[in-house]
Amino acid sequence: MSTNFREFVADLRAAGQMREITKPVDIRHIAALVDQSETALMFSNVIGYDMPVISGLTNSRERLAIAMGCEFGEIEGKLRQGIDRPIEPKIVNAGSAREVLVEGDDVDLYNLPVPLFSIRDGGPMITAGITLAEDPELGLNAGIYRLLVKDRNTTGIDIVTPNNLRKLAERAYERDEPLPISVNIGTHPAELITGCFKAAPGVSEIAMSGGMRGEAVELTPCKSIPTPCIADAEIVLEAEILPTGWTKPEGRFGEFTRLMGGLHWNPHVRIKAISMRRDAMYYALHMPWENIWPSGPIYEAAVRRALHEAGVQTTAVNITPGGCCHWHAIIAVKPLPGDAKNAMMAALSVADMKHVVVVDEEIDVFDGVDVEWAIATRVQ
Numbered sequence: 001m002s003t004n005f006r007e008f009v010a011d012l013r014a015a016g017q018m019r020e021i022t023k024p025v026d027i028r029h030i031a032a033l034v035d036q037s038e039t040a041l042m043f044s045n046v047i048g049y050d051m052p053v054i055s056g057l058t059n060s061r062e063r064l065a066i067a068m069g070c071e072f073g074e075i076e077g078k079l080r081q082g083i084d085r086p087i088e089p090k091i092v093n094a095g096s097a098r099e100v101l102v103e104g105d106d107v108d109l110y111n112l113p114v115p116l117f118s119i120r121d122g123g124p125m126i127t128a129g130i131t132l133a134e135d136p137e138l139g140l141n142a143g144i145y146r147l148l149v150k151d152r153n154t155t156g157i158d159i160v161t162p163n164n165l166r167k168l169a170e171r172a173y174e175r176d177e178p179l180p181i182s183v184n185i186g187t188h189p190a191e192l193i194t195g196c197f198k199a200a201p202g203v204s205e206i207a208m209s210g211g212m213r214g215e216a217v218e219l220t221p222c223k224s225i226p227t228p229c230i231a232d233a234e235i236v237l238e239a240e241i242l243p244t245g246w247t248k249p250e251g252r253f254g255e256f257t258r259l260m261g262g263l264h265w266n267p268h269v270r271i272k273a274i275s276m277r278r279d280a281m282y283y284a285l286h287m288p289w290e291n292i293w294p295s296g297p298i299y300e301a302a303v304r305r306a307l308h309e310a311g312v313q314t315t316a317v318n319i320t321p322g323g324c325c326h327w328h329a330i331i332a333v334k335p336l337p338g339d340a341k342n343a344m345m346a347a348l349s350v351a352d353m354k355h356v357v358v359v360d361e362e363i364d365v366f367d368g369v370d371v372e373w374a375i376a377t378r379v380q
Contacts, residue, residue, distance in 0.1 A: 001069025003213070004232045005186045005283070008067050009054065012040055017063050020044055030055060030115040034286045042281070049113040055284040058189055064293050067189040068212075073316065075297040076304060078212045079193060083301070087210030087217075089140075095220040095231025096277045097184075103224055103238075103273035108152045112235070112274075117287045118254040122263075124149045125253060128285035129183035129237065130191045131157070132206070132219075134227050135168045142205040144195040144285075147183065147237075148250045153271045156250035157181075157241060160264040164201055169241050169267060178240035180225035181269070186234025186283040191217070192294045198351070224272040234280045238273040256291040256324055292325040302350045303329050310346035312339050318365040327354040330365040 002008040012018035020042045025033070027046055030053060034041055040056040040063060058064050061072040068075050102108075114124040126147040133141050141164045147155040159166040165181075172179035184191075190212045194205040210216045219228035222238045229236040246265045255261040285291065299319040307314045316332040319325050329347050333339050340358045347356045357371060360378075364370045 001213070002067060002188065003215075004188055005234060006232075008057070008188060009042075009281075011066050012057065012063060015062075015066055017060075017066065018042065027053070027113055027115050030284065031117045031286065034059075034284075046113045049111075051111075051113055052281050053113045053115065053284055054186075054281050055115075055286045055290075057283070057285075057290065058192065058293050059286055059290045061293065061296075064189060064296075072296075073300075075193070076300040076317075079197075079208075079297050079301045080305075082190075082194060082208040082211030085211045086204065086207035087213075087215065088204070089206045089210060089219045089228075090216040091228065092218045092220050092231055095218065095229075095233075097229055097231055097233040097236050098220060098275050099278045100280075101223060101273060101275045107271050107274055109149050109155070109271060109274075110152055113282050113284075114149055115284050117284075121253050122148055122249075122251045126155065126183065126185065126237075127287065127291075128192075128283040129185050130187050130195050130230065130233075131165060131181050131183050132227055132229065133165055133168050133179055133181045133241075135171060138164075138168065138202045140204050140206060140228075141165055141168055142191065142195055142209075144192060146253065147269060148253075150268070155239075155269045155271065156248060156266045157269050158250060158253075158264055158266055159241075160246065160266055164199065167201060172241070173243045173245060173267075176243050178242050178270070180222075180227040181239050181241060182222055182225065182227050182229035183237035183239060184230040184233040185236070186281060187230050187232075188213070189294065191230065192285075193297060196295050197298050222273070223275070229275070234283060235274065235276040237271050238275065239269050239271045242268045242270055244268050254287050256288040256295075256326075288324070292321060295319075296321075296325040299326060299329070299350065299352070303331070303347050303353070306346040306350055307331070307333075307343055310342050312343045312346060314343070315361040316365045323355065326352050328356070329353060330357045330359065330371055332359050332361045332363055332365050335360050 218231040220231040313334040
């Protein structure tokens with residue numbers, strides 16, 4: 001298993017899952033090129049920018065499996081390990097994310113090659129940032145939220161739906177205080193997976209990521225805010241969620257459902273400093289596929305836990321991409337009387353789950369034709 005973003009990119013290259021495009025590319029064309037590609041892409045000559053753009057890193061089972069150093073079906077086991085045996089982060093006083101620092105009036109988000117992902121988007125959005133925030137009572141929180149670039153040092157942040165960062169921002173808003181956050185772009189996919197996890201308030205997603213990796217994630221202090229950042233991130237935005245309330249329009253944006261979302265109302269974020277590697281790469285998480293695949297192991301772990309508690313012997317679970325890796329599950333079980341119904345009821349108890357198909361263990365849950373054949377010939 002790779003230990004950081006750079007190692008992961010190197011592993012993709014070695015596996016033939018990464019291609020570099022050296023020809024000049026207009027930033028407006030990046031999303032379409034990634035969408036059409038069978039591999040992840042690095043754009044090393046983006047017109048008007050000095051920084052390469054990398055995208056499509058986790059938009060397949062194969063690439064996410066390479067990131068985690070195991071078969072895709074084994075990732076949920078690593079996630080359960082992170083949940084059950086978290087490893088608290090380690091604070092260090094240095095890190096590659098601190099090699100270059102821009103602060104104050106020199107901050108300019110327009111120097112970052114942030115692409116549009118849809119012609120109907122409300123603007124360029126930072127999509128791959130792992131956002132860290134701290135609360136005196138609830139501790140360190142990590143999650144992935146999109147940030148609409150509004151001007152050279154201002155963004156939105158999409159925390160309109162209930163989540164832990166919204167809870168922390170609401171608590172700061174009630175105190176009429178900004179909430180310091182670090183937005184970490186270009187981190188290991190383990191942080192993407194745990195950043196998508198709906199943890200209980202007070203549970204550290206970064207500690208879960210350490211448990212998945214088998215070693216602590218290294219954090220380092222930021223320069224302009226009291227919140228730490230991920231020490232080996234490619235780029236870090238040191239920022240504050242301003243106590244404006246949920247009053248600023250943001251969007252629209254192509255969602256993980258492959259549908260256009262509506263206009264949201266969110267707070268503003270002020271960027272106080274940007275730090276990065278000397279040779280930083282900008283990671284543009286490509287919607288929707290790079291958003292849904294890291295969610296698959298999360299829902300698989302939840303379904304497997306529910307099935308285990310129901311006493312069902314499960315041989316395979318597929319949280320399907322057609323269900324956006326959120327809403328549909330295909331489950332293979334050992335054929336014991338009553339287990340199919342018990343499996344369905346248990347799986348449907350998992351949050352967000354809509355449709356469940358249960359098949360015998362000899363059916364390949366990852367083969368749509370095999371599953372459809374089982375439905376056609378074994379259901380009356």
